[in-house]
Amino acid sequence: MIHDKTHQLLHSNDSKIVLLVLDGLGGLPHPDTGKSEMDTANLPNLDKLTQKSSGGRMQIIDPGVTSGSGPAHLSLFGYHPYTFEFGRGALEALGSDFDMQPGDLAARANFATLETPGDVSSVVLDRRAGRPNDEECKRLCDKLSQGLDGGVEGCEVFLLPGKEHRFTVVFRGEGLQAGLNDNDPQREGSALLPINPAGSGDERAAKVVNTFLEKALGILSDEEPTSSGKPANGMLLRGFSTLPQLQPFLERYGVKAGAIAAYPMYRGVAKLVGMEGLGTPANFSEEIDVLEENWNDYDFFFMHFKNTDSAGHSGLFDKKVEALELVDNSIERILALKPDVLIITGDHSTPCIHLEHSWHPVPTIIHSKLALPAFDANFSERGLMGGDLGVFHATHLVPIALAHANRFDKFGA
């Protein structure tokens, strides 16, 4: 969030800002050693950088609140997710590089195994159809597209394959509102739920989705078991949503921003605030290639690094340590571009001992010529407690970075 009066102070210059988000950065002490993942990793370059940076820890949503990655990124881009409605369906569609448009209705979907093929109120035997592989997911989406012949009830339907059992459905047509429940009963052994409209404006969408489900389950009713050993003869739809209207990043902060991420989901979140998605890098090294290639054309670069989060979810302490060390080894390439401001932070904590996201404030450094490093700070949770930035809210991150880039006039003078 940027205050109107702060917004009026913005001016342009030729500074370059890099925001590097290490997904799930923060951790907790290992019970055997008392050291966190960041304490354990050997991070000479990041520690050196921390000693030339303002440091602190960033609160993402509200104290005690643990955030999913989508809303967490919006918050650190400065758009507090409590102040607008958005759903995961829309985020997933954006994340699949689908050109989602205002009015489109999206839902996250799983292929599932049903007890009674073709029945929209069947009992669910497996909520993930035993996890078919990515190719099977694509084949199933293509089969549905062909069977539906492009639409239901006068709406276009897009089926976007994802990883394993996951896909996204997007409906395009007039009058589709998102006030719909999930058909996912959340538990295996329970029956699929009917889709009901929440209000009177939602009736058309409910009709479209229910018709879609009837047809789709018919199309999938002849499915044999996939490589997973289970047939993908059903689907669960969750998080019906349309695009929220967000002020573009350029208008909000006066910087032309590009997003560099190996995972499409994170380019999707960035596009939601009007950043341009740059390239399709496969890993962090290729992300830095993309950064180098686009260096002259943007003011602000958002870069996303996934491995820290994945390791945290898996509880693989050594793997998270390794991921941090990979970043440490790569950081010199980013510094070689001489960014005026380099922010390194996370979107939330994912402590290995917790196997999940957590609410703990996220370690953050902002490197610039105007940084105020704490004595003895290092790149760790404890090493950044009580620094220049204290514990601050994520929505203040970009304004502070703009200040480090000398992009604000003085207020009241």
Next chain:
Amino acid sequence: MIHDKTHQLLHSNDSKIVLLVLDGLGGLPHPDTGKSEMDTANLPNLDKLTQKSSGGRMQIIDPGVTSGSGPAHLSLFGYHPYTFEFGRGALEALGSDFDMQPGDLAARANFATLETPGDVSSVVLDRRAGRPNDEECKRLCDKLSQGLDGGVEGCEVFLLPGKEHRFTVVFRGEGLQAGLNDNDPQREGSALLPINPAGSGDERAAKVVNTFLEKALGILSDEEPTSSGKPANGMLLRGFSTLPQLQPFLERYGVKAGAIAAYPMYRGVAKLVGMEGLGTPANFSEEIDVLEENWNDYDFFFMHFKNTDSAGHSGLFDKKVEALELVDNSIERILALKPDVLIITGDHSTPCIHLEHSWHPVPTIIHSKLALPAFDANFSERGLMGGDLGVFHATHLVPIALAHANRFDKFGA
């Protein structure tokens, strides 16, 4: 305060949370030693616990604002006292274990010595009637009750004796609003003030209270000096108030909460937010007995320890040190119950060198398996600067504790 969207994330589990409030916990350095009460005390158990806790300091109301105990407790229960009106009279009545009901009008009262017995505009000679003892206070309340024959102006009047000169008056009847001034001139040698209605809705209450005062001063006009050497022939009424309507703790946080306090006042504040008062323990050891006895029946326990505050008010540095050491010696009994989350904090600071409450943020620790202890933290004001919690607002305390107890879903995933 808990945001609506945060509230929606709550779920239940079987975790146990203990909130131990050491009244007036925070202190300031002794001018001779440079050490605060907490620095001076020998607190091996609390220091050890701090090294396994998230730490920080808690701001109670607003920066620079010193709080009374009642509003301070409401704030740390998550009800910011700036967002609703409440008066000390209602708190005192609740604190006396009186079953105060919606619509009841309460005032704190002192017995006082008047220059002209029976005169509602007499000069006040002693605002505390030389401090009669508790038995005399009870005799005076009984005498008033009998003399009034239960009521004035169609209202019931309840007289609740307290410590020494203190008592509480509660009026029960139709149409009693609390827009009334105190009759206390605040200075000895000044005259009692007439009770005036603040607005048109307050006229009935003003009439009831003025009639009560006339009758009551008549009843007390024959009083001889008590054991204090001064007659209790007058009274000062302050803090007219009715009960504020507060959302019950269970509804707000999803936890069934019990309050354990040797002083009724603190059970009263807890009841105001819908906690159940548990037992009538006489001291901290008996409070822990009550905790043990009720352990299986509640999710959340508020415990109150008074001695730290009393010593602060008296400026007895050694006594505050001793009070802290008493808690240190008792803490193992609480830990033996294996609470999932143990919070130790205060409702405000009461530095011995100040003899009064102060605005300084209150040292706070939250112990759980997901705690992030700062290196070298100990249980003291300076030892908790810059910890995981930073300087945070009291109204965030319970949500953070609920997070440590795994009682929130993830937002947006």
